[in-house]
Amino acid sequence: MQHIIYLTKLLLALYCEKxxxxxxxxxxxDTHVHIQLDPRRSDMSKFxxxxxxxxxxxxxxxxxxxxxFSKVDS
Structure with a gap:
Protein backbone atom coordinates (compact mmCIF):
# COMPACT_ATOMS: atom_id res chain seq x y z
CA MET A 1 0.00 0.00 0.00
CA GLN A 2 2.93 2.39 0.63
CA HIS A 3 3.86 2.48 -3.06
CA ILE A 4 0.26 3.43 -3.92
CA ILE A 5 0.37 6.31 -1.41
CA TYR A 6 3.69 7.51 -2.82
CA LEU A 7 2.45 7.18 -6.41
CA THR A 8 -0.73 9.08 -5.60
CA LYS A 9 1.18 11.93 -3.94
CA LEU A 10 3.62 12.04 -6.87
CA LEU A 11 0.86 12.07 -9.49
CA LEU A 12 -1.14 14.71 -7.64
CA ALA A 13 1.91 16.95 -7.27
CA LEU A 14 2.91 16.48 -10.91
CA TYR A 15 -0.55 17.26 -12.27
CA CYS A 16 -1.12 20.19 -9.88
CA GLU A 17 2.04 21.76 -11.22
CA LYS A 18 1.07 21.02 -14.82
CA ASP A 30 -8.97 1.12 -0.86
CA THR A 31 -10.68 1.45 -4.24
CA HIS A 32 -10.66 5.17 -5.04
CA VAL A 33 -9.49 8.61 -3.97
CA HIS A 34 -11.39 11.73 -2.91
CA ILE A 35 -9.73 15.01 -3.94
CA GLN A 36 -10.68 18.53 -2.88
CA LEU A 37 -8.87 21.12 -4.93
CA ASP A 38 -8.80 24.71 -6.06
CA PRO A 39 -8.85 24.55 -9.88
CA ARG A 40 -7.74 28.16 -10.52
CA ARG A 41 -9.47 28.16 -13.92
CA SER A 42 -7.84 24.94 -15.10
CA ASP A 43 -9.63 22.13 -16.92
CA MET A 44 -10.44 19.55 -14.24
CA SER A 45 -11.55 16.92 -16.73
CA LYS A 46 -8.07 16.96 -18.29
CA PHE A 47 -6.49 16.96 -14.81
CA PHE A 69 -12.57 -5.30 -17.11
CA SER A 70 -12.89 -6.23 -20.76
CA LYS A 71 -15.96 -5.05 -22.63
CA VAL A 72 -18.97 -7.33 -22.53
CA ASP A 73 -20.58 -8.29 -25.82
CA SER A 74 -24.25 -7.37 -25.97
Missing part, protein backbone atom coordinates in the same frame (compact mmCIF):
# COMPACT_ATOMS: atom_id res chain seq x y z
CA UNK A 19 -2.47 22.40 -14.47
CA UNK A 20 -1.64 25.18 -11.97
CA UNK A 21 -4.12 24.05 -9.32
CA UNK A 22 -3.87 23.39 -5.57
CA UNK A 23 -4.88 20.32 -3.61
CA UNK A 24 -6.69 21.34 -0.45
CA UNK A 25 -7.11 17.77 0.82
CA UNK A 26 -7.34 14.19 -0.37
CA UNK A 27 -8.35 10.86 1.10
CA UNK A 28 -6.94 7.66 -0.39
CA UNK A 29 -9.43 4.81 -0.01
CA UNK A 48 -8.43 13.84 -13.75
CA UNK A 49 -7.96 12.17 -17.14
CA UNK A 50 -4.18 12.57 -16.84
CA UNK A 51 -4.05 11.17 -13.30
CA UNK A 52 -6.29 8.23 -14.15
CA UNK A 53 -4.38 7.45 -17.36
CA UNK A 54 -1.01 7.50 -15.58
CA UNK A 55 -2.25 5.28 -12.79
CA UNK A 56 -3.88 2.83 -15.22
CA UNK A 57 -0.63 2.55 -17.20
CA UNK A 58 1.35 1.99 -13.99
CA UNK A 59 -1.13 -0.64 -12.77
CA UNK A 60 -1.22 -2.48 -16.09
CA UNK A 61 2.59 -2.65 -16.23
CA UNK A 62 2.98 -3.76 -12.61
CA UNK A 63 0.35 -6.53 -12.79
CA UNK A 64 -0.79 -8.95 -15.41
CA UNK A 65 -4.35 -7.63 -15.30
CA UNK A 66 -5.96 -4.39 -16.28
CA UNK A 67 -7.65 -1.70 -14.23
CA UNK A 68 -10.86 -2.08 -16.18
Missing amino acids: FQCSILSYCLM MHGINLCYAQYYNKSTEGTVM
Whole structure:
Protein backbone atom coordinates (compact mmCIF):
# COMPACT_ATOMS: atom_id res chain seq x y z
CA MET A 1 0.00 0.00 0.00
CA GLN A 2 2.93 2.39 0.63
CA HIS A 3 3.86 2.48 -3.06
CA ILE A 4 0.26 3.43 -3.92
CA ILE A 5 0.37 6.31 -1.41
CA TYR A 6 3.69 7.51 -2.82
CA LEU A 7 2.45 7.18 -6.41
CA THR A 8 -0.73 9.08 -5.60
CA LYS A 9 1.18 11.93 -3.94
CA LEU A 10 3.62 12.04 -6.87
CA LEU A 11 0.86 12.07 -9.49
CA LEU A 12 -1.14 14.71 -7.64
CA ALA A 13 1.91 16.95 -7.27
CA LEU A 14 2.91 16.48 -10.91
CA TYR A 15 -0.55 17.26 -12.27
CA CYS A 16 -1.12 20.19 -9.88
CA GLU A 17 2.04 21.76 -11.22
CA LYS A 18 1.07 21.02 -14.82
CA PHE A 19 -2.47 22.40 -14.47
CA GLN A 20 -1.64 25.18 -11.97
CA CYS A 21 -4.12 24.05 -9.32
CA SER A 22 -3.87 23.39 -5.57
CA ILE A 23 -4.88 20.32 -3.61
CA LEU A 24 -6.69 21.34 -0.45
CA SER A 25 -7.11 17.77 0.82
CA TYR A 26 -7.34 14.19 -0.37
CA CYS A 27 -8.35 10.86 1.10
CA LEU A 28 -6.94 7.66 -0.39
CA MET A 29 -9.43 4.81 -0.01
CA ASP A 30 -8.97 1.12 -0.86
CA THR A 31 -10.68 1.45 -4.24
CA HIS A 32 -10.66 5.17 -5.04
CA VAL A 33 -9.49 8.61 -3.97
CA HIS A 34 -11.39 11.73 -2.91
CA ILE A 35 -9.73 15.01 -3.94
CA GLN A 36 -10.68 18.53 -2.88
CA LEU A 37 -8.87 21.12 -4.93
CA ASP A 38 -8.80 24.71 -6.06
CA PRO A 39 -8.85 24.55 -9.88
CA ARG A 40 -7.74 28.16 -10.52
CA ARG A 41 -9.47 28.16 -13.92
CA SER A 42 -7.84 24.94 -15.10
CA ASP A 43 -9.63 22.13 -16.92
CA MET A 44 -10.44 19.55 -14.24
CA SER A 45 -11.55 16.92 -16.73
CA LYS A 46 -8.07 16.96 -18.29
CA PHE A 47 -6.49 16.96 -14.81
CA MET A 48 -8.43 13.84 -13.75
CA HIS A 49 -7.96 12.17 -17.14
CA GLY A 50 -4.18 12.57 -16.84
CA ILE A 51 -4.05 11.17 -13.30
CA ASN A 52 -6.29 8.23 -14.15
CA LEU A 53 -4.38 7.45 -17.36
CA CYS A 54 -1.01 7.50 -15.58
CA TYR A 55 -2.25 5.28 -12.79
CA ALA A 56 -3.88 2.83 -15.22
CA GLN A 57 -0.63 2.55 -17.20
CA TYR A 58 1.35 1.99 -13.99
CA TYR A 59 -1.13 -0.64 -12.77
CA ASN A 60 -1.22 -2.48 -16.09
CA LYS A 61 2.59 -2.65 -16.23
CA SER A 62 2.98 -3.76 -12.61
CA THR A 63 0.35 -6.53 -12.79
CA GLU A 64 -0.79 -8.95 -15.41
CA GLY A 65 -4.35 -7.63 -15.30
CA THR A 66 -5.96 -4.39 -16.28
CA VAL A 67 -7.65 -1.70 -14.23
CA MET A 68 -10.86 -2.08 -16.18
CA PHE A 69 -12.57 -5.30 -17.11
CA SER A 70 -12.89 -6.23 -20.76
CA LYS A 71 -15.96 -5.05 -22.63
CA VAL A 72 -18.97 -7.33 -22.53
CA ASP A 73 -20.58 -8.29 -25.82
CA SER A 74 -24.25 -7.37 -25.97
